[in-house]
Amino acid sequence: MSPETMTLFSPRLAARLDALVQKYPVKRSALIPMLLYAQDEVGYLSDAVISEVAERIGITELDVRNVATYYSMLRFKPAGKFNIQVCTNISCMLRGGYEVYERFQEELGIGHKGVTADGVFSLEEVECIGACCWAPAIQVNYDFHDELKPELVRGILDGYRFQAEGKAPHA
Amino acid sequence: MADVTFTVDGKILTAPAGTLLIDACRKAGIEIPAFCYYPGLSLQAACRMCVVRQEKVPKLQTACTTTVAEGQVFITESAEIAQARKATIQLLLGNHPLDCPVCDAGGECELQDMTFKYGAGESLYSEAKQHREEQQWSPAVFYDRPRCILCYRCIRMCGEGMDVWALGVQNRGVNSVIAPNGGDQLDCEQCGMCIDVCPVGALTSGSYRYKTRPWEMNHVSTVCTHCADGCKVTLGVRQVNGGAEIVRADNRDKSGINGDFLCAKGRFGFDFVENPERLTTPLIRNAQGKLEPATWERALRFAGEKLKEIRDSKGGTAIGVVGSNRTTNEENYLLQKFARTVLHTNNIDHERSTDYPAFALALAGHAGKTAGLGDIAAAPAILLVGGNPTEEHPLLAWTLRTSVRLNRARLYVANSKAIKLDRQARLTQELPPDGYKDLAAFLDLGEADFSKAVLAEESLVVVFGQECRGPAVADLVAWGLKRPNVRFAYLGDQANSRGAADMGLFPDLLPGYVPVTEPGGFAEYPGLPATPGKSLPAQFAAAATGELSAMLVVGANPVLGLGVSAEALKNTFVIVQDLFLTETAALADVVFTAVSLYEKSGTVTNTFGDVQMVKKAADRAGVKSDFEILVRLADAMGADIKTLVPFGKGGVLADLGQSRGAQAGEADRHSVWLAANNLEPRLSPFDPLAVLDEIERLVPGYKLDRINLLSGNPAHTELNLTPGFVPISALDGSDLAVPTHDGLFTSGTLGRYSPALNELEQHQTHEVAAPAGD
Ligand code: SF4
Ligand code: SF4
Ligand code: SF4
Ligand code: FES
Ligand code: FES
Numbered sequence: 001m002s003p004e005t006m007t008l009f010s011p012r013l014a015a016r017l018d019a020l021v022q023k024y025p026v027k028r029s030a031l032i033p034m035l036l037y038a039q040d041e042v043g044y045l046s047d048a049v050i051s052e053v054a055e056r057i058g059i060t061e062l063d064v065r066n067v068a069t070y071y072s073m074l075r076f077k078p079a080g081k082f083n084i085q086v087c088t089n090i091s092c093m094l095r096g097g098y099e100v101y102e103r104f105q106e107e108l109g110i111g112h113k114g115v116t117a118d119g120v121f122s123l124e125e126v127e128c129i130g131a132c133c134w135a136p137a138i139q140v141n142y143d144f145h146d147e148l149k150p151e152l153v154r155g156i157l158d159g160y161r162f163q164a165e166g167k168a169p170h171a
Numbered sequence: 172m173a174d175v176t177f178t179v180d181g182k183i184l185t186a187p188a189g190t191l192l193i194d195a196c197r198k199a200g201i202e203i204p205a206f207c208y209y210p211g212l213s214l215q216a217a218c219r220m221c222v223v224r225q226e227k228v229p230k231l232q233t234a235c236t237t238t239v240a241e242g243q244v245f246i247t248e249s250a251e252i253a254q255a256r257k258a259t260i261q262l263l264l265g266n267h268p269l270d271c272p273v274c275d276a277g278g279e280c281e282l283q284d285m286t287f288k289y290g291a292g293e294s295l296y297s298e299a300k301q302h303r304e305e306q307q308w309s310p311a312v313f314y315d316r317p318r319c320i321l322c323y324r325c326i327r328m329c330g331e332g333m334d335v336w337a338l339g340v341q342n343r344g345v346n347s348v349i350a351p352n353g354g355d356q357l358d359c360e361q362c363g364m365c366i367d368v369c370p371v372g373a374l375t376s377g378s379y380r381y382k383t384r385p386w387e388m389n390h391v392s393t394v395c396t397h398c399a400d401g402c403k404v405t406l407g408v409r410q411v412n413g414g415a416e417i418v419r420a421d422n423r424d425k426s427g428i429n430g431d432f433l434c435a436k437g438r439f440g441f442d443f444v445e446n447p448e449r450l451t452t453p454l455i456r457n458a459q460g461k462l463e464p465a466t467w468e469r470a471l472r473f474a475g476e477k478l479k480e481i482r483d484s485k486g487g488t489a490i491g492v493v494g495s496n497r498t499t500n501e502e503n504y505l506l507q508k509f510a511r512t513v514l515h516t517n518n519i520d521h522e523r524s525t526d527y528p529a530f531a532l533a534l535a536g537h538a539g540k541t542a543g544l545g546d547i548a549a550a551p552a553i554l555l556v557g558g559n560p561t562e563e564h565p566l567l568a569w570t571l572r573t574s575v576r577l578n579r580a581r582l583y584v585a586n587s588k589a590i591k592l593d594r595q596a597r598l599t600q601e602l603p604p605d606g607y608k609d610l611a612a613f614l615d616l617g618e619a620d621f622s623k624a625v626l627a628e629e630s631l632v633v634v635f636g637q638e639c640r641g642p643a644v645a646d647l648v649a650w651g652l653k654r655p656n657v658r659f660a661y662l663g664d665q666a667n668s669r670g671a672a673d674m675g676l677f678p679d680l681l682p683g684y685v686p687v688t689e690p691g692g693f694a695e696y697p698g699l700p701a702t703p704g705k706s707l708p709a710q711f712a713a714a715a716t717g718e719l720s721a722m723l724v725v726g727a728n729p730v731l732g733l734g735v736s737a738e739a740l741k742n743t744f745v746i747v748q749d750l751f752l753t754e755t756a757a758l759a760d761v762v763f764t765a766v767s768l769y770e771k772s773g774t775v776t777n778t779f780g781d782v783q784m785v786k787k788a789a790d791r792a793g794v795k796s797d798f799e800i801l802v803r804l805a806d807a808m809g810a811d812i813k814t815l816v817p818f819g820k821g822g823v824l825a826d827l828g829q830s831r832g833a834q835a836g837e838a839d840r841h842s843v844w845l846a847a848n849n850l851e852p853r854l855s856p857f858d859p860l861a862v863l864d865e866i867e868r869l870v871p872g873y874k875l876d877r878i879n880l881l882s883g884n885p886a887h888t889e890l891n892l893t894p895g896f897v898p899i900s901a902l903d904g905s906d907l908a909v910p911t912h913d914g915l916f917t918s919g920t921l922g923r924y925s926p927a928l929n930e931l932e933q934h935q936t937h938e939v940a941a942p943a944g945d
Contacts, residue, residue, distance in 0.1 A: 062352040066339035 008052055013041050017056060027057045031067055035074055044078045072126075080115050080122035082160045085139045088125050091132035096149070100136050101125055103150035107157055120164045121157070177243040186239055193221055193234040196247065203247055204256065204285050206370050207322040208235035211577060212331055215323045219259050220285065223247045231255055253289055260291035266300050266345060268317045276372030278385040282320060283371075301345060308357035310930040311377045311439055312366060316348050319373035325349060325365035332432075334572055334594060335359045349373070358939040360915055361931045362565070363438040367421055367431060378439050378927050379419045383409055388418060391788035392426060392883055394775055396497055396768035397436040397918045399663040400544070400566035401777030403427025403883070404437050406769060406788040414791035417441045417769060428544045428781060428885055434565035435915055435931055436922070443924040444767055444789050448751055451793035454762040462752075462762065467795070467803075474746050474761040475807025478514065481721045481744065482808075487515030487700060491710035491719050494521040494676035495726030495797070496665035497921065499773030499785055501859035502797045503667070503674035504682055504866050505816065506725055509801050512696050513810045517678050517687055517704030518719070522727050523908045524664035525778070526640040527672035531684040531890045533648035534659070540651075542632045542658035543781045543887040548574055550658075552581040552628040556647065557607055558636025558662045561591040562914045564778075567634070567662070568592060583625050585610060587638070598624055607635075608643040611650035630656035637662060637910040663778040664911045665919060666768060670776040673870070673888070679703035683871040684890070692869045695840065697814060706907055708733060715739035722746070725797055726765060728920040730755040732909070746804075748797050753920050763804075764794045767921075771796040773859040774880070781885035782875055799857050817841040818853045818861045844868045 007014045016037060020030040034056070038049045045068055054061045068074045086101040105111055108121050115122040131137035134146030138156075145156055172187040179192075179201055186195040193203050194210070206218035214236050222231035226244035231252065234245075246252070263282065271277040286292055303316040323340065326349065330336040337359035341350040351357040366374040388407035395402040403426050407419035420441050425431045453470035454462040465473075481489055492510040494503055510519040534540055547553060548570050560568035568591070574580040575595040584596040587604045600621040602610065614622045625631070633651050635644070644661070651657035663669050675682035681693045687703055690696070705713055711733055713719040721744040729735065731754040740758050747759040756762050768775070770789045776782045795803075805815050813819065820842065845852060845864060853861035866873050875886040911919055916932035918925070 060336060060352060062336070062339045062350065065350065066341055069341040070343045072343075 008048055009038065009041060013037060017053075021056055028059055028063070031057060031059075031064065032071070035064070035068055039074060044075045046076075078115070078119075081120050081164055082140050083122045083124065085124045085126040085129065087127070087129045087131070087135070087137050087139075089128040089132075091128070092136035095135045097136035099150045100138065100148045100153065103153040104138075104157075107153055120161065175239055175241040177239050177241070177245070179245045180247055184239075188240060189238045191235060192223065192232075192237040192239055192245065195239050196234065201247055203234045204281075204288070205235055206281060206285075206320055207324065209324050209327070209368055211573065212324070212327040215327065218263075218320070218322055220256055222252060222255050222259075224249060224252060256285070257289040257291045260286055260289055261295060263320050264291060264294050265296040265298065266317060267320070268300065268302075270318075273381070274318065274372035275375045275380050276318075276369075280372060281370035303348070306355065307377075308351045308353075308355070309359075309361055309377070309934050310927065311361045311363055311435065312351075312357050313375045313377065313380060314349060314351075315373050315375065318371050319349060320371055321347055321349075322370060324368045324370065325374055328364045328368045329359065331576065332569070332572070333360060333362060333364060334591065338365060353939055356939055358935070360561075360565075361435040361439075361935065362433070363435065364432070367423070367433075367438075376419075376439070377930075378442065379407075382418050383407070389415075391786050392424070393769065393786045393788055394666070394783045395420075395433070395437040396666045396921070397440055398434075398564060398566075398913065399665055399668050399778035400429075400564050401666065401775060401779075401781060401783055401885070402429040402433055402437050402566050403783065404433060406441065408788050415789050417444055417789045426883055427783070428548075428777075429566050429569070432566060432569045434569075436565075436918055436928060439927040439931065440916075440918060440922065440925045441769060442927050443750070443921055444769055446751070446924045446926070448924060449791075449794075450750065450752060450756075450762065450764040451791070453764055454759075456760045462757075462759070470761055470763060471803050471807045474763075475804055475809075477744050477760075478721055478723070478746070478804070479808045482514055485720055488518065488704070489718070489720040490514045490516050490518060491705060491714065491722045492516065492519040493707060493710070493722065493724040493727050493729055494519065494671055496521060496524070496668040496671050496919075497768055498667065498671075498726045498797050499768070499771065499775055499859060500667065500670040500674050500782070500866060501773040501862040502725070502801070503671050503676055504870075505798060505801050505862055507675045507682065508696065508815060509805055509810075510723075511681075511687075511699050513805050513808060513815065514723075515698050515700055517700050517702065518710055519676055519704060520678055520707040520710065520907075521671045521676040522707065522729055522732055523672070524668055524910050525637055525661060525672070526644055526908045527661065527663065527669060528677070528680060528684055529641050529644040530648070530659070530661045533645045534652075534890045537652055538889055540658050541780050541887070541890055542634070542660045543885060544570060544777065544779045545781070545885065545887075546658060547571070547632050547634065547660060547779070549578075550574070550580060550630065550632040551578075552583070552625075552631050554583045554585065554625055554631055554633045555592065555596075556585045556610060556633065556635040557587070557602075557638035558634070559586075559588070559590045560662075563636075563664075563912065564662055565915065571595060581624075581628070583621065585621070607638045608646060610643075611646040614650060632658050632660065634660045634662065637664075637908065640908055641906075660779045664913065666777075667775040669778045669780065670774075673776055673873070674866070678706055678709075682866065682869065683873065685871065708907070711735050711739060714743040717742050719743055724748070724755055724759075725801075728753040728755045730758060731920065748800055750794075751920075751924055763800045765797050765800060766791075766794045770794070771798070771859075773798070774863060776888060777885075780888045780890065782873070782880060782888055783885050784880055784883060796857075798859055798862075802856050812856050816856045816858075816861050817865055818856050818858060820852055841865065841868065 017034050021027050024030055034053050039045055042049050050061050050064050054064045088097040088101055104123055108116055110123050112125050129139050131146050136148050137146040172189050174185050175188045176185050184199050196203050203221050205221045207215040216233050216236045221234040223234045224246040225232045305315045307313050326338045329338045337352040339350050341348055366376045388409050391406045391408055395404045403422055404420050405422055406417045408415045409418050420438050422431055422433055452464045455465040455470055457463045494506045507519055510516055572595050575582050581597045582595050583598050584593055585600040585602055587602045593599045598621045617623055617626050685691050723746045725748045737758050745759040746761045747756040748763045748765045749756045772787050773785050774782050775785055806812055872889040880886040916928045922928050
C-alpha cells in the first residue's frame with residue numbers, strides 16, 4: 001500500500017501490516033495475522049477494516065470474509081472492553097467450568113456472545129484454551145485466570161471494573 | 172505422457188500416466204459418482220462420493236484426485252464402497268430438506284440419483300434440521316441453503332471458469348453457506364453458470380424456478396439468437412394453449428462449440444418470445460392512417476399487388492430491401508434472390524456492423540485461413556486485436572480463458588482500452604485509439620517485447636474486433652498471410668451478421684461476396700440486374716426524395732439506427748416483417764408478423780464462419796417464418812415459385828436465352844447437382860433445406876459437411892474468393908459498418924423486449940452498490 005493512502009489504523013499498526021504483507025511468498029498468507037492485529041486495535045472487523053485488509057493484500061472483500069467467518073475468534077460486532085472467554089471443554093467441564101460460566105452469566109446479566117450495556121464486558125463460552133492443567137480456566141482479552149471457583153468470579157470482575165473506571169470514562 | 176495400463180473392476184484399461192482415475196473410468200464407461208468433481212475445474216475432494224478401493228492401499232481413495240500409474244488395481248463397486256457412499260449421503264441428508272417434490276432439480280438431481288442408487292432415504296440422525304430462508308441474490312440467481320451440499324462447484328465455476336470470483340463459502344461446519352460478493356446481492360456477469368453446475372437444487376434460476384418439471388418438457392437443441400458467437404442451446408419447451416413456450420435454456424448435454432457454456436443472454440434472454448407485445452396478426456394501415464389487424468390472405472395480396480404495380484410501372488430501382496442480422500442463411504439468401512429476381516433490384520442491404528467484405532477481399536485466393544471457434548480453442552497462441560470479448564463475445568472470452576487455463580495457450584492482447592481478458596494475457600500492448608491500422612507495421616518492427624513474442628510464435632490465430640475496418644483489415648491480414656500458420660477471425664455483432672454478409676445482403680455483392688457486375692454462377696438468376704444498387708443510408712435518402720416508392724424491411728430496425736423520420740417515408744410504401752411494433756414497423760403500411768430464430772428451422776453462421784443448424788422449438792398461432800412470408804409474397808406477386816425455391820422435380824429450367832453451352836436452357840442444373848450429391852429434391856416450397864441445397868451449389872465457400880451439420884455440429888465455411896476476381900471499388904463500404912457494441916445484457920432491438928435481460932441490466936447498473944474498486 002502506498003504511503004499516501006489513507007488508513008484506518010495507527011501508524012504503528014499500519015507499519016506492522018506493511019511488513020507482514022512482505023513477509024510471505026504469497027501475500028494472502030498474511031491475512032489471518034492481519035485480521036487479528038486489526039481486531040485488537042479496532043475492537044472488531046468492521047466493513048472498513050475488511051475493505052482495507054482486502055486492499056492491502058490485493059484480494060476481494062469476499063475473500064477476506066470467506067476466511068474471517070471461519071474463525072470464531074474473529075468477530076464482526078464490537079465486543080466489550082474486556083472480552084471474557086470461559087472454557088467449558090472437557091477438562092474444565094470436569095472441574096466445574098459450567099458453574100463458573102453460569103456465575104459469570106448471573107453477575108453480568110448476559111449470555112453467550114452478549115455485551116453488557118455499559119460496554120465494559122462481553123462473555124463467550126469457548127473450547128479448550130490450552131490451560132487444562134489449571135482447569136477450570138478463562139481468558140480475558142490476552143490474560144488468563146485459572147483454578148477458578150464460582151466464588152472468585154466477583155473479585156475478577158471488580159478488578160476489571162476498577163481498571164475500566166480508572167482508565168476509560170463510562171460510555 | 173506415456174500410456175500406462177491398470178485394472179479397474181477386473182477390466183484392463185489404458186490411459187496416459189497422470190490421468191485422473193475418475194476421467195479414465197468415465198472414458199471406459201465405468202461410472203463413478205461425484206458431487207464435487209467437475210471436469211475442467213480445479214480439484215476439491217470435498218464430497219467423498221467418489222471413493223474407490225485401491226489394492227495395497229489401506230484406506231479408500233478418492234477417484235477424483237487419484238492419478239493412474241502402471242499396474243494399479245482398483246475396485247469401484249463393492250459392499251464396502253457402497254456402505255461408504257451411503258454414509259456420505261446420510262451425512263449430506265442430515266440437513267437436507269425432503270422437498271424433492273417441489274425442488275427444481277427433482278428428476279435431474281445428482282443427490283436424488285445417488286440416494287436412489289445407494290439407498291440412504293432414511294436418515295439416522297436425530298438432530299433438528301437447520302432451516303434457512305431462501306435468498307434472492309439477483310434477478311437470475313436464487314440460493315436455497317438447506318439444499319446445498321457444499322461441493323464448491325459454483326465457487327470454482329464462477330472463479331476459474333468465469334474469472335468473476337463472485338461466490339465464496341462462509342462460516343464453518345453445519346453453519347457454512349455460499350455467500351455472494353455483494354453481501355446479500357450478487358454483483359457479477361449473471362451468466363447462470365453457477366446454477367448450471369449445481370448438482371442439486373440449491374442454486375435456482377429466476378426464470379425457470381417452480382415453473383415445470385424436467386420430464387414435462389421437450390428439449391430442442393438449437394442456436395442462440397443473440398451475439399455472433401453461436402452457442403448451441405437446449406431449449407426446454409412446454410405445450411401451452413395455442414403453441415409451445417420456452418421455459419428454460421441451457422446446454423447441459425455439452426454439445427456444440429460451447430460445451431456447457433452460455434452467457435446471460437443465451438440462458439435467460441429467450442423470454443422476448445413470450446412478450447405480450449408480440450404481434451400476432453398482420454397489420455395494414457387503413458384510410459385513417461392507423462395500423463389495423465388483417466388476415467394473412469388480405470395483407471399478402473395487398474402487399475404483393477402493390478409491389479408488383481410499383482415494379483411494373485417504375486422498375487425495380489424504385490424498390491429497396493433491407494435484410495436482417497438474425498434471420499437464417501436460407502432466409503437471407505432467399506431475400507436477396509427475391510429482391511434480385513422478382514423485384515429486379517440490387518437495392519438491398521442490411522444494418523452492417525462489421526466489414527466482412529474487406530475481410531473476404533483480404534483473404535481472396537487463400538484457402539484455409541479462417542479460424543472457426545474450434546480452431547481458436549485448439550490454438551497454442553492467439554493474438555486478440557481490439558474488441559472486448561467479455562462483454563460482446565462471451566463465448567469467445569470463455570474459450571480463451573479456458574484455453575489459457577487448461578491448455579496453457581498464450582494470449583496476446585493489443586487494444587486501445589484495458590479489457591478483462593488482459594488478466595489472461597501473456598503480454599498486452601496498448602494501442603492509440605487510431606493505432607489499429609499501424610499494428611502490422613509495429614509487429615514487423617519487432618522491437619517491443621510484444622512484437623518479439625508474437626513474431627516468435629510458430630502458429631497463431633489472429634482474432635480482431637470491429638476497430639479494424641477497411642485498410643486496417645487488409646494490412647493485418649496481409650501481415651499474417653506473409654507468415655506460415657496464421658489464421659484469422661473477425662468479430663461481428665449478431666447471431667447471423669456473418670450469414671447476412673455471406674448471403675449477399677449487399678447492393679453490390681451477391682452471396683459469397685461475388686460482385687453483381689461479374690455474377691459467375693449466379694448468371695442463372697433470371698433477370699439479375701447488372702448494376703450495383705443503393706446502400707442502406709442511400710435507400711432512405713432516396714425514399715425521402717421520392718425516388719424510392721417501396722421498401723421491404725425484414726427483421727431490422729433501421730429507422731431507429733439511422734434516425735429516419737416519419738416524414739421521410741411518407742411517400743414510400745413500406746412493408747415490414749418483424750416480431751414487434753418496432754420504430755420501423757410503426758411507420759409501415761403493411762406489417763407481417765414474423766417468428767424468432769427459436770421458432771424456425773434453417774442454418775446460421777457465426778462470426779467465425781461456423782455454420783450450425785437451427786431447430787424450431789417454440790410455436791405460436793398467427794405468425795410465420797420470414798422464409799414462408801417471402802415465398803407467399805412472391806406468390807402474391809405472381810412470381811414462379813419453383814424458380815425462387817428449388818423444390819419438386821424440374822425446378823430450375825434456367826432459360827437464359829442461350830441455346831448452347833452451360834447456360835443453355837435445357838439443363839436443370841439444380842437437379843443435376845442434387846443427383847451428383849445424392850440428394851433428393853425437396854418437396855415443399857417452404858422447406859429451408861431446398862434453399863440450403865442451392866446455397867451449397869452456388870455460394871463459394873459454402874461447401875458444408877452435411878453429416879456434421881445435421882448431427883448438430885458446426886460445419887466451417889471458407890471465405891475463398893478467387894484472387895483478382897473482386898473489383899476493389901465494389902467493396903469499399905467500410906464506413907457503412909456501424910458496430911452495435913451490445914453488452915452482456917443488451918441485444919439490439921430484440922433485447923429490449925426481453926424482461927429478463929432488462930431486469931439484469933437494471934440490477935447490474937442500479938441495484939448493486941458500486942464496487943469499492945477492482
Ligand atoms: S451468475 Fe455467473 S458470474 Fe454470477 S455468480 Fe454465478 S457463475 Fe458467477
Ligand atoms: S450451491 Fe450448489 S454448486 Fe454451490 S456448493 Fe452448494 S450444492 Fe454445490
Ligand atoms: S455468448 Fe453469444 S451466442 Fe453464446 S449464449 Fe451468449 S449471446 Fe448467445
Ligand atoms: S479444557 Fe479448558 S483449557 Fe483445556
Ligand atoms: S468427487 Fe471426489 S471427493 Fe468429491
